[in-house]
Amino acid sequence: MSATTAETTPAKPTPPAKRGYLGMLWADKFATFAAIFLIIVVFCALFGPLLLGDAASGQNLRARNAAPFTLERGFLYILGGDALGRPLLPRIVVAAQNTIMVAAGAVAASFLIGATLGLIAGYSRKILSEVIMRLADVIMSFPSLLLAVIVLYILEPSVGNLIIVLAITRIPIYLRTTRAEVLEVRERMFVQAAQVMGASTFRIVFRHILPVILPTLVTIATLDFAFVMLAESALSFLGIGIQPPEITWGLMVSQGRQYLTSAWWLAFWPGLVIILTTMSLNLLSSWMRVALDPTQRWRLEIGGKNA
């Protein structure tokens, strides 16, 4: 009987975000943990290299593949040491910077470009949208690895260029989703209402259509985050993309891979961090879906027992 919910005139409706976003965050425990974890990650990304840069690159062949969970080499070795005896914990912390830069950079870039093109394709005349869609097809069937080889061969492997490569390959996802959603939303009544009021196309697209489809895109983006991190690791594993002495989680995983049978921790910890980061992003995004939607927000405002 959802009808009742919709029809009953609220006695005294709660003004939106009365408890503030923090309050709503607290209402969803999973999201809270996720947020905390991500804050830590971002912190590492920002200050990790400054704080632990030397510890992370200090080689010590005697501590080679040192086993985790012992303090005899000091706290930094709590997660063990890698093939050159560098402590894993600080390495993971330091690697956060490149990893987040690459992932965030690539996701953000592909998100922006893809969504914009998608909006155009979805709202503009036939020909233009056709052209854009064909472009998407081309990119989609263009082997990402070849692209990587080309870009990184012509330019040189660097975080920046890696972002370009990964961004290009991910554009179609956002492009196609956005377009599909726009085609649906543009038929909604309130869009026509805006037209009647004389709203410009620009305004309709960005003020009325975009907010409605944003949550979907954000969800995709969070899942893509993991994808990009792993793609990046696959590239380094194939000898293209980020290479030592630069470090990223993906690179650490692919380097530790050959030790999986002898020293599992080399690949395990960075792998774990990737998984945790992805899951946190996902939990947070599903929280955001609710928090950003005025018609859902109450779930959080009444203490999250329905959330």
Add this chain to the structure above:
Amino acid sequence: MKPRYALAGLLLATTTAGAALAQDSEVTIVLGEELDLVEPCMSTRSNIGRVILQNISETLTELDVRGDGGVQPRLAESWEETEDGTWRFHLREGVTFSDGSSFDAEDVKHSFERTQSDQNTCEISRYYEGIDMQFEVVDDLTLDITADPAQPIMPLLMTLLTIVPSETPMEFVREPVGTGPYVLSAWNPGQDIRLELRDDYWGETPEVTAATYVFRSDEAVRAAMVETGEADIAPSISVIEADDEALDHAYPNSETTYLRLDHSVAPMDDARVREALNLAIDREAFLGTILPEGAEIATAIVPPTTIGWNPDIEPWAFDPERATELLEEAEADGVPVDTQIRLIGRTGNFPGATEVYEAIAAMLTDVGFNIDLQMVEVAEHEQYYSKPFVTDGPVIVGAQHDNSRGDPVFSMFFKYDSEGRQSGISDEKVDDLIDRATAASGDERTALWSELFAYLHDEVIADGLLFHMVGFARVAEDIDFTPTIATNSQLQLAEIGLN
């Protein structure tokens, strides 16, 4: 077959591995790199040679890699240098090709001419580069080969020339015909290659009746396959996987790793800087850590089993203080020591490559070099390794060189002559020594090579020699096979025993 594998045994019976296990006279060999071609005239390429050299296609002579017997007869029973530059080979009688045709001098002549043809890209021909060779058929079983310049090591050169029937077309073939004990019976690209014993082989019949080659690029998987009994021999696994005394055999694999320096670019043009570089690297530290115990510190670009290898050369000691001093001296004399130097490594060049270069980069940085490590994929590596060299700033190229042929001649020209494609130096004395050594024979040859090695290492400080590498082979218990220095480039099934 291991008992715990019984559960899957039933299903495995259908698989190649299963077949290998079922009949014990068959073996399965798992290789890291797939074959693009099964072409005799490409058999100097290690991944191809490993399958067909002396198994399908034989050579006139072969190098004794197990003892130190030097060059041994194979299809040629004997040979002598009749006059200067001309060698006479007496061929074995009663040898037939797998297609039934009989083997004679014409075949040898054709085999050589085929390598020289411009309708293919036979790799063997590179070993006869710059040599004008005339093959003259005296009679069916006698052949004169005249070379200009004279080739004192002609017999050795003949260890490389795989013999095909004179009917063989110039283009690459897909069904190789040879005089060897085995024939190619099945080739499923991407999956496996199968050799089977032929009944009319001239020599003594090997124990192994058939061999199946499968390809897995992943080291761990190769090792696992022998462990599970899916394969009998994994000729090369990484030291990390080689943790089973009973199964794993270490062997010098004739590869030598070194840092190639371009002497034409500052600061590498300064001997002190090159010396500092050598002193800065703690080679001992690698052994038994990143690299296996068995690896040897290199004083020459060819392995110790090569003639002319100089035992008197002292490896560079690890002396960071001295290195730093040298750099400071050089700097004082206006050498741009602090220019950033690119250290180029190739990903997956050898197991632990990345770690090795990371460590070296760190060591060099410690003594005051300004190093920028770049790990690149094979194509890009080639750009740096071969001439024309990149000129924008100094570059150190980490590379690995393979010479299992017993004579330095196959290495020295390319790596050290002013004309050599990968040579970073241009030094008359070196060029002269190479020329003379190449032309010389016997002890003189040996002496000249030794002199050259010492000169390059101590005087010129041509490069940063690192290690003679060892490989690991994993061999199932019921197989009797010991890898040799040549195992990288040839794997004679005839040398495999079953117990």
Add this chain to the structure above:
Amino acid sequence: MPDHLLEVRNLSVRFHTAQGVVNAVNDVSWHVDRGETLAILGESGSGKSVSSSAIMNLIDCPPGEIHSGEIWFDGKDLLTLSEEERRALNGKRIAMIFQDPLSHLNPVYTVGWQIAETVTAHGRPGQMARDRALELVRRVGIPNPEAALKKYPHQFSGGQRQRLMIAMALALKPDILIADEPTTALDVTVQAEVLTLLEELQAETGMGLVLITHDLGVVAESADRVVVMEGGKIVETGTPHEIYHAAKHPYTRKLIAAAPGQGEMRVPDETAEPILSCRNMKKSYGAFDALKGASFDLMAAETLAVVGESGSGKSTLARLILRLEEASGGEALWKGQDLLQMSPREMGKVRRQIQMVFQDPTQSLNPRMSVHDIISEAWVIHRDVLEKRRWRDRVVELLEQVGLEASHAGRYPHQFSGGQRQRIAIARALALEPDLIICDEAVSALDVSIQAQVIELLGRLRDELGIAFMFIAHDLPVVRDFADRVLVMKSGDIVEQGPVRRIFEDPREGYTQRLLAAGLDPDPEVQRQRREARLKLTA
């Protein structure tokens, strides 16, 4: 042991909602027997359909919660039965049909399959089910039944879908049929037909009928007894006659008073100048002509009602004038300029002067914008209307003008009732101080009393601000009290137009007459006469 076939006793149901716990129904009791028709009359939010949902076990718990009470059916208290036992009753002994059949029929299965499913779901063989389906579809009067069985819901008209729903519900000859707003959103003529069909079927099967509605007319037309509900409570019960003529409870009286079509009719001002004159406007989608050449004038400050059934092209007309769609031909002169020829820039200016209020306020308001943003957006788009600092006050003014409070500005559409939302939509339209407001079915989705209020509001605005209205509606009574002139449309043509009184008291076209006859009057007596008249017309 109760002496009724179906009896609800002291039922109370609660819902946990956005705004905390809502008592959907409170201590409600009613009963129905074979062959009789009980109408449950109430407006949205009155909880009129909650008790029936409870009977059908359609209340999700949570958020719903049956707090107390009993539901006796055929000697058993349903609330004590197991899920499975209740499922076995649904569709077999007690059946239910809903408002808006399009969304209540599964879009991806053929109607034949869906009707048959009712039978098979209760363990009857497939063949029997198919035969029964055919028989039913024929009975509810769908043209060539065999073909119809293989068609999908979207291929039928609204009225046909409701008939199919009924067929589905009656597949197993249930003892009780609960009809939840079965005729709302149907055209008047269709509405009448559906109600007649229900009565016939009831006569045939002798089932008990529970008719949930907000429409006094429907009650007058077909109910034996009425239960009036407000705010989850039963305020009054009795026969339609008692309720209409001797209502005791004030709410009931209010409801009756609110019923449209009783007020004084307006006389158009003949001297007024036309601000919009359309000539021969056409619109065709491929082969289908939605509008076949409409010509009419709209005078300043007057209200022109456009009535007609769905598909008559009345909405198309509005969309063409507003350039939401491009016309296929004709002209629409707005103060001398042809709207249809204007460039986007010119049009942008004119948009200030012509505004629109849509049928469904829930959809026409952006759910992610606050009321303040929704209203002030008009000034964001047309910068010159009002400088920014006065926006806040002006929004408050407008809200009060349409009968809302200043405090509402900060809220979001979903926090309002349907009526309130429509007021917001109107406030938005007023923000640009337009000369013409086009109302497309602006009140037809609203409750009677709300409807009355909104109409009254519009009337006031017309008189105070001198705004002209183009008022598109499908039911005539609403138009009767509000319009100056009426324009009757049928399948793309204007069949008749004239002053409201002329149209209502002396309709010339047969179609207009049929429309008028089909309308339901809240007064049982009047309705009885209407009905005879109608049957004569159809016969």
Add this chain to the structure above:
Amino acid sequence: MQRMIGKRAISSLISLFGLIVLVFFLSRLTGDPSALFLPVDASEEMRQNFRELHGLNDPVLVQFGHYLGDLVRGDFGDSLRKARPALDVVLEAFVWTLQLAVITMTLVTVAAIVVGSVAAFKVGTKFDRVASLLSLIGASAPDFWIAIVAIVLFSVNLGWVPTSGTGSVWHWILPIAVLFIRPFGLILQVVRGSMLTALGSPYVKTARAKGVKNRPIIFVHTLRNAMLPVITVIGDQAAALLNGAVVVETIFGFPGVGKLMIDSILQRDFNVILAAIMVTALAIFLMNLLIDLAYALLDPRIRT
């Protein structure tokens, strides 16, 4: 329908051509194959000879002209390294990839739909949470990581299945299992979301009022309606698989098109790269057609 197919065919032909042009010219920017095919110390003459043989000495435009000419005659050129027709090489590999993709996607689809639907029906319960969590972990775990661990565990230690390679049915188990994980995670999420929406729709109420049992309500009434968005995702995932599963193919020595592509790219075997791209692109085009047909099949409203 035919018109739709026709239009699609044309548009994808356009894309395909654009693709070929891009790949052809860009790939030639990435270095000289002769440097890779011939030994590092091969002479300049040998290199020249090699380039002559494979027409790499002509200006790129001329090369492109030749290539298109041959293509029209159905000749995709020869592989530089394997000295045999590129198309044969690709098709050999593609057969494997195709089988792998089809089997995996079938399993994934069934599993994801069942689990996802139930999770949606029992939203908020333990089952729901666990399913979502696992799927999420699966979707974000490095696959080569999983692959190696799987081999060590199931082949080496337990000896249940062969480590790698092809041959018996049992060789397929590990590769498929590893490929299964990620798409399963993603599709499950979509199914769940889509089902949640669908379960709230009015026709479900009608079905309950008709006395329909729960299982048919989920799997007959709701699922079919919820499938449309799901199918799109399935399509994308399937496309990804058709492009080849590099890591899995590499580790399990599975002769698929993914590994072939990598090798050809690293070895600059241009003709193979192009042939592979065209074959996979065609396959993906056909699959998209199937997807559209599936739409029409599932939803009558699209048909009319």
